[in-house]
Amino acid sequence: MDTAPISVVVRAARTALRGDIMLPPAARGLIAFAHGSGSSRTSPRNQVVAQALADAGFATLLFDLLTIHEEAAERYTRHLRFDIPLLAARMTGALHWVATQRDLASLPIGLFGASTGAAAALLAAAAHPGVRAVVSRGGRPDLAGEGLADVRCPTLLIVGSHDRDVLELNRRAMRLMTCPTKLEVVAGATHLFEEPGTLDEVTRLAIAWFRDHVATTHAYASSPAP
Secondary structure, three states: OOOOOEEEEEEEOOEEEEEEEEOOOOOOOEEEEEOOOOOOOOOHHHHHHHHHHHHOOOEEEEEOOOOHHHHHHHHHHOOOOOOHHHHHHHHHHHHHHHOOOOOOOOOOEEEEEEOHHHHHHHHHHHHOOOEEEEEEEOOOHHHHHHHHHHOOOOEEEEEEOOOHHHHHHHHHHHHHOOOOEEEEEEOOOOOOOOOOOHHHHHHHHHHHHHHHHOOOOOOOOOOOOO
């Protein structure tokens, strides 16, 4: 594989999900994405971040958390976009699938979550000991609830300065987390980081975080499960 996206079928929790992988030569780690509510693997913002990560030497996995039929129903019912346990189970299942892929299994793992996908990423990180770091973009970590206390890997929360409600929810979530956690506030950004230069700043912060915590020679020492 090269850094051009390759279509795959991700087998997660007995569910077939559409995905795209980029695998640069001598990849230094794999970053799996959990998109937000009402979005998909084709999210233009996540694709921009994924391409930048691939250019920085990370493999990336963008995949749909819902099946085609679930997405069709969701347009009318919106009953799954806030089903965080379901989305987290799909995310965890995807990580187990990664472990079965010859080209990916040996790579250290980071997770990038956006909006509600950030909660799913955090719960998956708590459940999967192989996750070394999490980055949340405009995320809702508060939706992970009591599971926040079980996250052990370093976590970066990125929020726009004008996304005031979400910024406060991130600050509340931080108070429940026991892992190394950092909050970065991007000046002038709203929830979708559509303002000039704001997504570039998200990308810069994410690459630096994953370089520090995923592309290292030693994984972050998480506490053993009880």
